[in-house]
Amino acid sequence: MDTITRVLIADDHEIFRVGLVKTIERDKNFSIIAQAADGKEALTQVREMRPDIAILDVSMPLMSGLDVGRAVYKAALATELIFLTMYKDIAYFNAAMDIGARGYLLKDNASADLLVCLRTVVEGNYFISPTMSHFLVERKNNTDALTQNVPSLQNLSPAERHILKLLADNLTSKEIADKLFISLRTVENHRTHICQKLGIKGHNKLLQFALENKSAL
Secondary structure (H helix, E strand, O other): OOOOEEEEEEOOOHHHHHHHHHHHOOOOOEEEEEEEOOHHHHHHHHHHHOOOEEEEEOOOOOOOHHHHHHHHHHOOOOOEEEEEEOOOOHHHHHHHHHOOOOEEEEHHHHHHHHHHHHHHHHOOOOEEOHHHOHHHHHHHHHHHHHHHHOHHHHHOOHHHHHHHHHHHOOOOHHHHHHHHOOOHHHHHHHHHHHHHHHOOOOHHHHHHHHHHOHHHO
């Protein structure tokens, strides 16, 4: 890596957070530019400082790490997300991946895996704690099952598939248009074409489909 990667870390357990900071500081390619003890502070710092990577505890006071990640994703900020968790819970995992997580670490192994995770993310890849890698298999199985049950999903263009995923994030057409820098009419046209291809009648039914199948899209 030729440039210094700027990192924010947010965790409400100070001793644990300080330990991770020390781990990261072993690699001179990374610089800790901010720390936060709760979610609201973390989101404020991400917005103001625009770190390259934000490491977020899933469970924090005032605002969860997942809610922080959703806000970052919705605002289309260029900060990559790595989540920390104590729990081997596929619901948390799917929620993190749905909002674009690049890394997902179990806290028990964080000190050993964190630098590898950071380097992997900087290279443009994903890193999941090995003890939770089976979640990826289950997630892929869900996607395969949905494609088998709704084969017309394969007829969607990449743009339409992207719109469908954003609908699954409960974004309005206007929010999608703003996020993608396209017109509201273009989004509405995409929604109409998606409904036609999937055999869905009504925008509300399309939203319902997207929300119900969010983790498999």
